[in-house]
Amino acid sequence: MRPLLERARDNLRDKEVVAVMSGKGGVGKSTVATLLAFLHKDTALIDLDIFGMSIPRLFGVVGRLHEVEKEGIKPFEIGGVKLFSLGGIVGDRYVVLPGANEGGVVEALLAFADLDGVKRVVIDMPPGMGEALLALERVAKFKPVLVSTPSKMSIKVVGHLADYLSERGVKPPLFVLNMAYVECGGVKVYPFGRGEEARQLAERLGSTIVELPIDPDFENYVGKIHEYRGPIYRELQKVRL
Amino acid sequence: MHEWSLALSVIQTVDKWAREHNVEVRKISLSVPIVSQLDISILREAFDMLKKESRLEKAELEVKVRTPRYRCRACGYMFGHEEVASQIEALVGKYGEEYPLHLVPELLPAFVKCPKCGSHDIEADLSIQVEQIETV
Numbered sequence: 001m002r003p004l005l006e007r008a009r010d011n012l013r014d015k016e017v018v019a020v021m022s023g024k025g026g027v028g029k030s031t032v033a034t035l036l037a038f039l040h041k042d043t044a045l046i047d048l049d050i051f052g053m054s055i056p057r058l059f060g061v062v063g064r065l066h067e068v069e070k071e072g073i074k075p076f077e078i079g080g081v082k083l084f085s086l087g088g089i090v091g092d093r094y095v096v097l098p099g100a101n102e103g104g105v106v107e108a109l110l111a112f113a114d115l116d117g118v119k120r121v122v123i124d125m126p127p128g129m130g131e132a133l134l135a136l137e138r139v140a141k142f143k144p145v146l147v148s149t150p151s152k153m154s155i156k157v158v159g160h161l162a163d164y165l166s167e168r169g170v171k172p173p174l175f176v177l178n179m180a181y182v183e184c185g186g187v188k189v190y191p192f193g194r195g196e197e198a199r200q201l202a203e204r205l206g207s208t209i210v211e212l213p214i215d216p217d218f219e220n221y222v223g224k225i226h227e228y229r230g231p232i233y234r235e236l237q238k239v240r241l
Numbered sequence: 242m243h244e245w246s247l248a249l250s251v252i253q254t255v256d257k258w259a260r261e262h263n264v265e266v267r268k269i270s271l272s273v274p275i276v277s278q279l280d281i282s283i284l285r286e287a288f289d290m291l292k293k294e295s296r297l298e299k300a301e302l303e304v305k306v307r308t309p310r311y312r313c314r315a316c317g318y319m320f321g322h323e324e325v326a327s328q329i330e331a332l333v334g335k336y337g338e339e340y341p342l343h344l345v346p347e348l349l350p351a352f353v354k355c356p357k358c359g360s361h362d363i364e365a366d367l368s369i370q371v372e373q374i375e376t377v
């Protein structure tokens with residue numbers, strides 16, 4: 001019997017779990033996950049991208065360690081969101097792990113995160129379809145949010161993820177086409193193409209699609225993303241999830 | 242402090258199982274890897290405090306501290322805990338009481354290198370398991 005697996009299941013039971021996923025890295029998953037976490041109250045954001053750990057950087061908590069109490073790992077509370085990250089356990093350090101260990105790390109983080117008072121959990125997943133995805137499936141029922149850029153390559157690989165999820169009977173309620181356009185003098189410019197394939201994929205999946213802009217001002221909020229209420233956030237606000 | 246959250250996990254898991262099987266638990270054997278450096282006396286104290294009003298109320302906790310053999314997947318070298326103990330002690334010194342392997346033993350390969358070739362590609366059974374449950 002593995003007590004951490006059972007505890008992780010209990011910890012997430014009766015909570016809405018939203019898993020932000022992509023087929024590949026570099027599509028802005030952590031940004032989307034973070035901004036989605038701000039949309040509702042009583043939300044926890046759990047960073048399971050244990051090899052990337054962008055989220056501590058976005059929130060400006062790099063190197064800060066979680067406190068541990070009787071009830072488990074205490075979150076960083078920032079901008080109304082309860083944040084948990086492996087970065088809060090290992091600090092600002094690289095993590096290299098054999099695949100088999102990754103599942104144990106995911107289970108431990110989900111088991112010991114103190115989710116008291118939390119109704120909704122947004123999870124920033126690592127890219128691809130590895131052990132973290134399988135571990136999450138072991139632990140909870142979740143709503144996947146797929147993230148892609150308009151790049152054909154990115155859409156192709158997110159298509160594989162969507163096929164896998166469909167096979168498992170899981171439908172993504174939301175497809176995020178990130179970095180879709182940039183506003184220039186009131187005109188929308190589409191530097192990476194119009195993402196027609198993404199729209200077709202979202203339609204096939206029955207998912208709502210949202211296009212998010214490139215916001216050149218966003219970089220100024222790295223480290224204080226809780227203060228960001230720019231166009232990327234405003235577009236996500238229109239989404240019902 | 243992590244001993245308390247671990248004890249709570251064990252009690253909740255076994256209590257749920259005992260309720261499903263309509264039994265009372267007399268003894269639990271818990272197996273933990275040595276790298277977690279759990280304070281067994283605190284774990285027992287936590288267990289005894291938290292087991293009240295559960296199907297484990299009269300249960301005894303047995304803790305087996307495993308000293309696994311490690312295997313480097315890069316060079317094939319097999320080694321014992323004593324060969325990497327200094328690396329783990331250094332980690333405790335750096336992070337303090339709630340050091341990463343105390344909370345998540347599976348993180349061992351991220352912090353410990355093969356003493357022969359320096360690779361992090363290390364294999365070992367690092368999970369925390371309830372090995373045996375005796376019931377009434």
